[in-house]
Structure formats: C-alpha cells, structure tokens
Amino acid sequence: MSIQSKDPDGDPITYQYQWIRNDEEILGENKNTLKSGNFKKGELIQVRVTPSDGKVNGTPFLSIIVKILNSPPVIQEVRIEPKVAYVTDHLKTYVKSSDPDGDFIYYTYHWEKNGVVLNEERGETLERGQFKKGDSIAVIVTPDDRETLGPPKKSENLIISNSPPIILSSPPTSVEKTTYIYQVKANDPDDDPITFTLKSGPKGMEMDKRTGLIKWEIRKENRGGHSVEIEVSDDAGAKSIQRYTLTIDFK
Numbered sequence: 001m002s003i004q005s006k007d008p009d010g011d012p013i014t015y016q017y018q019w020i021r022n023d024e025e026i027l028g029e030n031k032n033t034l035k036s037g038n039f040k041k042g043e044l045i046q047v048r049v050t051p052s053d054g055k056v057n058g059t060p061f062l063s064i065i066v067k068i069l070n071s072p073p074v075i076q077e078v079r080i081e082p083k084v085a086y087v088t089d090h091l092k093t094y095v096k097s098s099d100p101d102g103d104f105i106y107y108t109y110h111w112e113k114n115g116v117v118l119n120e121e122r123g124e125t126l127e128r129g130q131f132k133k134g135d136s137i138a139v140i141v142t143p144d145d146r147e148t149l150g151p152p153k154k155s156e157n158l159i160i161s162n163s164p165p166i167i168l169s170s171p172p173t174s175v176e177k178t179t180y181i182y183q184v185k186a187n188d189p190d191d192d193p194i195t196f197t198l199k200s201g202p203k204g205m206e207m208d209k210r211t212g213l214i215k216w217e218i219r220k221e222n223r224g225g226h227s228v229e230i231e232v233s234d235d236a237g238a239k240s241i242q243r244y245t246l247t248i249d250f251k
Contacts, residue, residue: 012053012054013051013052013053013058014051014052014053014054015032015049015050015051015052016030016049016050016052016057017029017030017031017032017047017048017049017050018030018047018048018050019034019038019045019046019047020045020046020047020048021038021039021043021044021045022043022044023044026038034047039068040068040101041068041069041070041071041101041103042067042068043067043068044065044066044067044068045065045066045067045068046062046063046064046065046066047062047063048060048061048062048063049061049063070101070103070145070147070148071099071100071101071148072099072143072145072148072149072150072151073097073098073099073103073105073143073144073145073148073150074097074098074099074100074143074150074151075095075096075097075141075143075150075151075152075153076096076097076098077094077095077096077153078093078094078095078096078139078140078141078153078154078155079093079094079155079156080092080093080094080137080138080139080155080156080158081093081094083158084161085137085158085160085161086133086160086161086162086163086189087128087131087132087133087160087163087189087190088128088163088189089128090125090126090127090128091125091126091131091137091139091158092124092125092126093107093109093124093125093139093141093155095107095141095143097143097150099143099145101145103145103146103147104145104146105143105144105145106143106144106145106146107124107141107142107143107144108122108141108142108144109121109122109123109124109139109140109141110122110139110140110142111126111130111137111138111139111140112137112138112139112140113130113131113135113136113137114135114136115136118130126139131160132160132190133160133161133162133163133190134159134160135159135160136157136158136159136160137157137158137159137160138154138155138156138157138158139154139155140152140153140154140155141153141154141155162190162192162234162236162237162238163188163189163190163238164233164234164238164239164240165186165187165188165192165194165232165233165234165238165239165240166186166187166188166189166240167184167185167186167230167232167240167242168185168186168187169182169183169184169185169186171184171228171242171244171246172246173244173245173246173247174246174247174248174249175218175246175247175248176249177218178217178218179215179216179217179218180205180214180215180216180218180246181213181214181215182213182214183211183212183213183214184196184207184212184213184214184230184232184242185212186212186232186240188234190234192234192235192236193234193235194232194233194234195209195210195232195233195234195235196208196209196210196211196212196230196231196232197209197230197231197232197233198214198228198229198230198231199229199230199231199241200227200228200229201214201216201226201227201228201229201246202216202222202226202228202246204216204217205228207230212232214230218248222248223248223249224247224248225245225246225247225248226245226246226247226248227243227244227245227246228243228244228245228246229241229242229243230242230243
C-alpha cells in the first residue's frame with residue numbers, strides 16, 4: 001500500500017499497520033503487505049494505519065474497503081492421448097489445471113485438423129472417423145469457473161500415424177488330407193495396399209503375395225509339427241505377424 005503523511009515538527013514518521021478482514025482484525029498481520037493465504041474470494045479487506053513520530057501516535061487512518069474478486073482458472077498442460085495415435089483410435093484430451101479460489105473448473109474444447117477448426121467437435125474426445133493417416137490434430141481448451149474464463153491453451157500437434165494391417169483370419173492348425181489350404185484375410189485401416197509374405201514354413205509351402213492364399217502339397221514324410229510365420233505389410237512398411245504350428249497326422 002502507499003501512504004502520504006507529514007509531521008508538523010518535521011520528525012521522521014513510522015507506521016503501525018493492522019489488517020482487517022470482514023471487520024475483524026487479522027492477528028499477526030502488522031506489516032505494510034498482506035500475504036496471500038490470508039483472504040479468499042468475496043472477503044472484504046481493509047488496513048488501519050497509525051502514524052508515529054516516536055513520541056506520540058497520530059490519528060489512525062482506515063483505508064477504503066477492497067473486495068477480493070474471483071481469480072480465473074489456469075491451465076498448466078494440455079495434451080492429446082494416446083501420444084501415438086492411429087485411425088482406429090479415439091483421441092482424448094488430458095488437462096492439468098488449477099483455480100486459485102478452489103472453484104470447480106469446466107472446460108470448452110475446440111478441435112483443429114490440419115489447422116482448420118472442426119466446428120461440430122466440442123467434446124473432450126475426438127471420435128475415430130474424423131481423421132486419417134497423416135492428419136495433424138490439435139485441441140484448444142478454455143477453462144471456466146462459471147464466473148470468469150481463464151486463458152485458453154493449445155496442445156501440441158499430433159500426427160496420425162500409419163496403421164499396420166490387421167490379420168482377420170485364423171489358420172487351420174491340423175490337416176489329415178494331402179493338400180493344406182489357408183486363405184489369409186487381412187485389411188489395412190488406412191486403406192493402403194497390402195502384401196502377403198510367407199516368412200517361414202515347411203518345404204514346398206507357397207503363399208500368393210497378392211491374395212494371401214497358402215497352399216501346400218503334403219507328403220507322408222511331412223508327418224509331425226511345422227512352424228509357420230506369415231507377414232502382412234503395407235506400402236509404408238507397417239506390418240503384422242501371425243505365427244502358428246501346423247500338425248500333420250495321416251491316419
């Protein structure tokens with residue numbers, strides 16, 4: 001606080017302070033500054049100042065009343081989860097915030113895709129189907145304690161990653177006939193072209209790299225277990241692996 005005063009005798013002046021909250025003195029608060037933590041939103045604060053020249057006290061002066069106003073909430077962090085996202089994911093907003101008055105904090109959300117606001121998307125979650133591989137996604141969050149809006153904060157941009165193909169089929173793991181056939185079925189969430197590869201298998205087993213059809217002409221000497229490994233990859237290098245053991249049993 002700021003004080004102007006004078007002494008008729010020209011003596012130096014010192015001051016005594018007493019802070020008052022809601023018409024009651026605050027014990028121990030006798031300096032020219034009232035520390036935070038001694039008041040909260042809505043309370044009425046005054047200070048009584050008594051001048052002294054060291055010999056006699058002057059007339060106390062009571063300041064005008066100051067009402068403690070609402071403090072806006074503050075966001076410390078905004079990010080999108082998961083940190084690595086694919087077209088199959090739902091994107092969710094993580095917010096870390098605080099309110100100096102301890103008020104409950106509400107939020108409004110504005111999602112951006114490639115720098116353009118998605119006007120219809122106002123929730124904390126951006127559902128899959130709203131973005132594709134390579135899109136840049138961000139969210140702007142504004143805190144609100146229902147009295148004052150806090151400053152908005154924007155997340156870092158999240159680039160939607162390339163999704164690996166998904167293998168949908170399950171292999172037959174045993175066969176009693178002389179020909180083994182397995183039609184591998186897969187799709188790519190990004191609609192990328194996919195390639196089928198037989199990484200390992202018994203001698204003579206073949207796989208069509210375009211259709212995913214596996215064929216193997218079985219001989220009697222093939223009786224027993226055989227390890228098979230299939231890879232399905234897209235043109236960006238993402239891949240999925242299927243491994244299984246094929247058992248041959250002739251009756």
